[in-house]
Amino acid sequence: MWRSLRGALRCLGVKVCRRSALLVILLWLASWLFLNGLVFVHRNMFSDFCTDHKSKEILQRVCAEYQQGVLTGDLCEDLCVAGRVEYKRCLYYENGKKVMAASWRGVPIVLKSKLENFSSYEALTLLEYQDAAGGAGGEEELSPLDVVFYATLEIKNSLGLETGANLTLPRLWGQKLKENERTYSRAELASLWALLQQEEYTFLRVLQDLTHHVAKILGSCGHFYAVEYLAAGHAWDQYIFSLDELMLSSSPNPWSGQEKIINARDMVPRVALSFLEMVEHFENDFSHSLHLCDIKPENFAIRKDLTVVAIDVDMAFFEPKMRDILEQNCTSDNDCNFFDCISKCDKAKNRCGPKRKNSNLQVICEKIFRPWFSPTLLGAKAGLPLQVALQRAVQECAEIDGGEDAQRTRAVREQLKDLLVELSQEDTGHQGEGQEHKMRRVHTALHF
Structure with missing residues (x-):
């Protein structure tokens, strides 16, 4: 009888152990799913949470890449070296887009980029081809015609338009390039290509000389571009x-003190x-x-x-x-x-x-x-x-x-x-x- 009782207890203990082990496994799995869910929600809810600290970090990375020669633009020197660009506040983050308020030499501006990091933009195929040619013992120089050709394709893709013969690199990009310069640096080409992948930049750059009803682009540094700060509308007003x-x-203010x-x-x-x-x-x-x-x-x-x-x-x-x-x-x-x-x-x-x-x-x-x-x-x-x-x-x-x-x-x-x-x-x-x-x-x- 005692043997039967011990056998029954042993069997009961095995069943209890199995159930306990199963419960532990289920509890661990539920905890893992819960924690991963929290991480996912946190990343999605707070990745676009606009803060001054994060905005300054983003601009610091832009300046670090400028110092390394990765990117450039007519805004970079004032932003990263001369201190003539003063960060004001974060305006909003939305679906990866970063928008900040700043002043450039005392003039209010808005800094924008569709993506946070310069490396997130697709690399220019011409640069990859240039690297391959250089690695093979040759050196391929890129003429403005090469760049305009690729820019034309990108504009057609983003805006759905054909481009004419009057398309020039300085018109697309505010960089003050020398008239006799026939080639462009890798940083210039990479920066231009990152800007052209942003539909809003391309749209504004192409139209700003043709209509006064779009915001004016004032300059750029890498993938960030500066537009004029204007009095935006508010639904609650x-x-x-x-x-x-x-x-x-x-x-500019068109009214004088007498008006x-x-x-x-x-x-x-x-x-x-x-x-x-x-x-x-x-x-x-x-x-x-x-x-x-x-x-x-x-x-x-x-x-x-x-x-x-x-x-x-x-x-x-x-x-x-x-x-x-x-x-x-x-x-x-x-x-x-x-x-x-x-x-x-x-x-x-x-x-x-x-x-x-x-x-x-x-x-x-x-x-x-x-x-x-x-x-x-x-x-x-x-x-x-x-x-x-x-x-x-x-x-x-x-x-x-x-x-x-x-x-x-x-x-x-x-x-x-x-x-x-x-x-x-x-x-x-x-x-x-x-x-x-x-x-x-x-x-x-x-x-x-």
Whole structure:
């Protein structure tokens, strides 16, 4: 009997041990998964957490690579040696993009890069070929024509455009190169190539000489480029743009001490006129229409002369690339919405149409103008005949399909323009001021 009892206890002990071992293994596995999950969440949630400490570390690495001869640019000497670039604060990190505020020789600027590290950008194939040739006992020099050829391919890939014969390296890159220099250093080529892989840099660099409605690039160091600091819009501000921030921007002040300083309410019709000018310019003055697919206050800014400027153009596309983006598989019209750019679903083919259904003007009327000229914001003036006519015009503008009736769209735009000019005259009390607010067309074309 005792033997049977000992056997039973031994069997029970084995079962308990096995269960305990299994529980320990399961507990260890659950702990491992939990800890790895925490690490994953931490990396994803806090890798884009904007801090001054991390921003300064990033710039220190840029300067270290500049000292090593890995990268260069017309901003590097002042940033890394002379101390003429003063870091101010971190603005935001988003999906790897780093954006910081600084001042360059006393002028406010914004430093940007799509990726944090210079090494994260794809290396220029020409440099790898040059290394192979050098290793084989030969030395291949790169002419500007070689670089322009590769730059042309990159621009075509990022913007969906062809480039013309007037494309030159200094135009793409702000580096002050000697006119008689026929070759470029490895650091110059690598830095240029890292910049060209950033769609926003390429977009701004190509367009800034052709329109005053995009932010100006002032310089670069490696993969970071500096743009002018402007008064950006805020969704929570009823007037979108702050006059206090406007005075801090780096753009020149067109008003002298003898002239009237405008208030926020006076500013609205003038800025609205500049929005209309920007829309007309983007639609008609380039070889392809430019589509803005993320229209919100934060993506625009104003200079001190109240010119509207597109400052975040990651979601701006010329017509050829816009068509490629829109033409996707679909089962309903909802599948054909690409942020603020939408098209229709052809249910017979289950494909979205390549032509955009709405327009830049329609979205701006809906998201910018309608809140501006609402009865809530206008207050006691909301019932005045001019204000009522303006509200109706804005409502019609927000509801029109830009791709269906071009003539009607032009008529609505002209009506808005006339009403805004009249409102601007009424608010300022200067009858002759309307001429100053007529649309300023820049008669240059972007022929790629």
